[in-house]
Amino acid sequence: MDIRVNIKHMGKKKKPVEPRTYHLTGEPATVRELILAVAEAGAQEYNRRLKDKASQDLLKCLTRQEIEDKAETGKVSFGVVYGEKEADVKQAGENAVQCFEDGIYRIFLDDRPLEDLDEDISGQTDGMFTFVRLTMLSGRMW
Numbered sequence: 001m002d003i004r005v006n007i008k009h010m011g012k013k014k015k016p017v018e019p020r021t022y023h024l025t026g027e028p029a030t031v032r033e034l035i036l037a038v039a040e041a042g043a044q045e046y047n048r049r050l051k052d053k054a055s056q057d058l059l060k061c062l063t064r065q066e067i068e069d070k071a072e073t074g075k076v077s078f079g080v081v082y083g084e085k086e087a088d089v090k091q092a093g094e095n096a097v098q099c100f101e102d103g104i105y106r107i108f109l110d111d112r113p114l115e116d117l118d119e120d121i122s123g124q125t126d127g128m129f130t131f132v133r134l135t136m137l138s139g140r141m142w
Helices: 031-055 064-073 089-102
Strands: 002-009 017-023 105-109 112-114 128-133
Touching: 002 031, 017 031, 031 089, 031 105, 089 105
Parallel strands: 002 128
Antiparallel strands: 002 017, 105 112, 105 128
């Protein structure tokens, strides 16, 4: 099944919301299953890009618009995976669940926040899921 997901990065100014479609192996019934399925899809996509690394062009170039867009986010890169190690799908899922529990990101279904890992979302997967990664602030309280 395919689900529509918005990825929101708080620090981005120009394109703060990035829409994506993820193909999941089944239909998630709870928030935990949704997180595990999206983490699995993301890890598999990373591993696919890693395998395709060998077939990438030798000479890459960016257009002026691409450079300006990437400069807005603070990192200008070619999108090349430089690592050699494949992502562990199980570990990615565990990390994603732990980050949700720790408040590193929030999930919204349309405009409603999903706050409990065991919250039932079966039959609602045709809505728009929005993942918002929160930015931690540093400094003193006094």
